[in-house]
Amino acid sequence: MHDDNNYTKLASLFICIMITIIKLSLSLSKSQRYSGYYGVRGKAIIVSALQHELVHKSRITRSDTHPLDELTFIQTILVPECSILLN
Numbered sequence: 257m258h259d260d261n262n263y264t265k266l267a268s269l270f271i272c273i274m275i276t277i278i279k280l281s282l283s284l285s286k287s288q289r290y291s292g293y294y295g296v297r298g299k300a301i302i303v304s305a306l307q308h309e310l311v312h313k314s315r316i317t318r319s320d321t322h323p324l325d326e327l328t329f330i331q332t333i334l335v336p337e338c339s340i341l342l343n
């Protein structure tokens with residue numbers, strides 16, 4: 257049951273974060289956000305939104321992302337997934 261609660265919590269947070277990222281990505285020009293490649297600025301926006309929603313609000317911890325630290329988890333797992341979902 258504990259794992260199901262964590263999964264539900266992370267899934268709902270991911271949805272909230274995706275909404276935030278979509279809103280932020282609208283500030284990019286069409287050419288900057290087309291084709292799933294968001295460049296340095298887009299990546300920075302996604303990382304910033306994920307860090308704010310997950311790390312700074314203590315919604316995930318090192319134990320949630322083990323064996324990765326939170327930032328590595330965001331950069332290697334969540335940013336690519338967000339980019340795919342934003343296409």
